[in-house]
Amino acid sequence: MSEAVRFERVALIGLGLIAGSMSLAMRRAGIAGEITGYARSAATRDTAREISLVDRVCDSAQDAVKDADLVVLAVPVGAMADVMADIAPVLKKGALVTDVGSVKRSVFDAVLPQLPEGVSFVGSHPMAGTEHSGPRAGFAELFDNRWCLIVAPEGAEEATVEKLETFWRALGSQTERMDVGHHDLVCAVVSHAPHLIAYTMVGVADDLSRVTDQEVIKFSAAGFRDFTRIAASDPTMWRDVFLTNKEATLEILGRFTEELFALQRAIRQGDGEHLHDYFTRTRAIRRGIIEAGQDTDAPDFGRAKKSD
Secondary structure, three states, X not given: OOOOOOEEEEEEEOOOHHHHHHHHHHHHHOOEEEEEEEOOOHHHHHHHHXXXXXXXXXXXXXXXXXXXXXXXXXXXXXXXXXXXXXXXXXXXXXXXXXXXXXXXXXXXXXXXXXXXXXXXXXXXXXXXOOOOOOHHHOOHXXXXXXXXXXXXXXXXXXHHHXXXXXXXXXXXXXXXXXXXXXXXXXXXXXXXXXXXXXXXXXXXXXXXXXXXXXXXXXOOOHHHHHHHXXXXXXXXXXXXXXXXXXXXXXXXXXXHHHHHHHHHHHHHHOOHHHHHXXXXXXXXXXXXXXXXXXXXXXXXXXXXXXXX
């Protein structure tokens, strides 16, 4: 596969963390002639103009995608159908459309029926992010050494899929192809269910009257502190994720509930051997993540220490 790719015009629909980071990474790689952008919020568009996040901020999605060779749908999953209905009439023949959503079946259902003749669609899912959102949150290094899952619909041309893979590699990502059903199941395991669990644990702490808000804030250890980091993620995006990937998420949550009941039983019965064996097995997963270069083994969850 050639590692050279360039799009003369790239349109970003949505100007939050992912799209902003894509714009900065494209500039770093020199693979876009012009980057246009649109966001539904006028305040977001004003901020994007102020910080020159893209080359041209447009006041409509149609203006942003006009003559674009690559169109990136970086909006909540629940908004995909409306956005696609808006831009479909003006998409350039030969354009490639992709998305960055963490659910793919519902995106395919929203986008593919509205795809004009001569326009291609291949899904993307960069497995990278932070708890921050908005146009100021982006940074060019967000995708470096992170995985981007490429999810192509049936019948997609190989050359088009390769072109999108090459694009993401230019942004710093590693890429792997996945079919749509497996993608949604994998993401339910590694992303969706953990987020729901984090939201739940923070909610439990908030509801527990015997522990005050100040105690939760003051004495938060690393585990709970990281739950709060995850639970600070964009609420609109995660609402849409759970509503559009409900089958896979419910399947994983059912399995989680079974495991949780088994641990409750072990604790109640004083079964230290079961607990030790279970924690040893799960600890190996953490080591595998570090060995794969997807996190660091530095103390304090890899956070850089502030200088005195």
